[in-house]
Amino acid sequence: GEDVEQSLFLSVREGDSSVINCTYTDSSSTYLYWYKQEPGAGLQLLTYIFSNMDMKQDQRLTVLLNKKDKHLSLRIADTQTGDSAIYFCAERGGYQKVTFGTGTKLQVIP
Amino acid sequence: NAGVTQTPKFQVLKTGQSMTLQCAQDMNHNSMYWYRQDPGMGLRLIYYSASEGTTDKGEVPNGYNVSRLNKREFSLRLESAAPSQTSVYFCASSEAMTGNEKLFFGSGTQLSVL
Numbered sequence: 637g638e639d640v641e642q643s644l645f646l647s648v649r650e651g652d653s654s655v656i657n658c659t660y661t662d663s664s665s666t667y668l669y670w671y672k673q674e675p676g677a678g679l680q681l682l683t684y685i686f687s688n689m690d691m692k693q694d695q696r697l698t699v700l701l702n703k704k705d706k707h708l709s710l711r712i713a714d715t716q717t718g719d720s721a722i723y724f725c726a727e728r729g730g731y732q733k734v735t736f737g738t739g740t741k742l743q744v745i746p
Numbered sequence: 747n748a749g750v751t752q753t754p755k756f757q758v759l760k761t762g763q764s765m766t767l768q769c770a771q772d773m774n775h776n777s778m779y780w781y782r783q784d785p786g787m788g789l790r791l792i793y794y795s796a797s798e799g800t801t802d803k804g805e806v807p808n809g810y811n812v813s814r815l816n817k818r819e820f821s822l823r824l825e826s827a828a829p830s831q832t833s834v835y836f837c838a839s840s841e842a843m844t845g846n847e848k849l850f851f852g853s854g855t856q857l858s859v860l
Contacts, residue, residue, distance in 0.1 A: 644786070667846050678750070678836055678851030679789070686846075724788065728847050733804075736781075736789040 640737035642725055647743045654712040656740045658725030661706060668701060669726040670710045673739070679724060682710075712742075720744045748772050752837050752852035759827040759859045767822040767855050769837030775850070777843045778820035779804075780812060782833040783854075789836065795820055796843045827859045 639661045648654045660668070666687050671679040685692045685699045685708075692699045698711040708727075712719055725737040750771045759765060771778065776797045781789040791804030795814040809831060811823045820839075824831060834856050838849040 640788070669848075671849075676853070678838075678853045679849070680851070681848050684846065684848065733791070734847055734849065738786055738788040 640725055640727055640735050642723075642737040642740045644738065645741050645743070647745060648715050649745050650715060650717060652715055654710075654715045654719065654742055654744075656710045656712075656723050656725075656742065658708040658710075658737055659706055660708065660725070660727045660735075660737075662727055662729040662735070663706070665706075665727040665729055667728040668699075668708050669728075669734070670697075670699065671724040671726060671736075673722045673724065675721075682723075715742075715744050717744045717746055750837055750839055750850050750852035752835075752855050754855060755853070756856050757858070759824075759857065761828060761859060763827050764823065764825050765827065766824075767835055767837070767857075768819070769821065769852060770819045771837075771839040771850070772818065773839060773841075773850065774817070775839035775841050776817070777840045777847075778814065779838045779840075779849070780810070780820070780822045781836045781838065782806065783836060784833050792822065792835075794843075827857075829859045831857065832859045833857060 642658045669684040670682045672682045673679045696713045700709045722739040724739045753768045779794040780792040790806045793812040795801045798817045813821045837852040
């Protein structure tokens with residue numbers, strides 16, 4: 637079945653850029669998503685990219701997609717303490733199903 | 747605008763007890779979902795309802811039942827709770843299960859089964 641993998645933890649200093657990586661296996665993915673989960677809360681959609689795009693920029697967020705390698709990344713520029721959260725990569729596969737990764741916990745050090 | 751509302755926020759059960767988790771959305775969405783979140787395992791789909799009147803199994807349906815009561819409400823029932831069902835449960839909704847399936851999540855129910 638589909639599999640989405642992420643590293644579990646990332647620590648960066650405030651003001652630096654953060655890059656969170658994700659790999660997936662479903663070659664029929666149509667949309668790929670990044671969700672953010674703050675402590676005690678549900679997931680909130682941050683951004684998404686259609687599979688025929690290479691890059692999408694949205695203010696401080698840049699999503700890069702390498703479809704050949706099935707690799708997705710989320711870059712957060714000028715990382716702030718408010719960006720501390722768990723970030724989930726997700727992909728919409730070929731059979732009406734959204735599969736989530738395990739989540740990457742981002743710690744921002746002041 | 748409440749979005750997706752789940753109740754209760756916290757629940758402790760003894761093994762063998764039953765309970766129902768409630769979920770309602772006010773966005774007129776067609777599709778609704780129940781996920782469970784466990785450490786190191788991400789979110790796993792339990793059941794979903796593509797539209798009012800339909801429900802289907804997800805990745806981990808055993809031990810659960812669901813009811814799509816109407817377009818707004820989608821409940822999850824544990825008939826005989828087991829310690830393996832200790833988890834955080836999230837309800838979500840989307841406009842439809844086609845194309846760009848942007849999910850909106852509730853704030854979760856933390857369930858402990860002793």
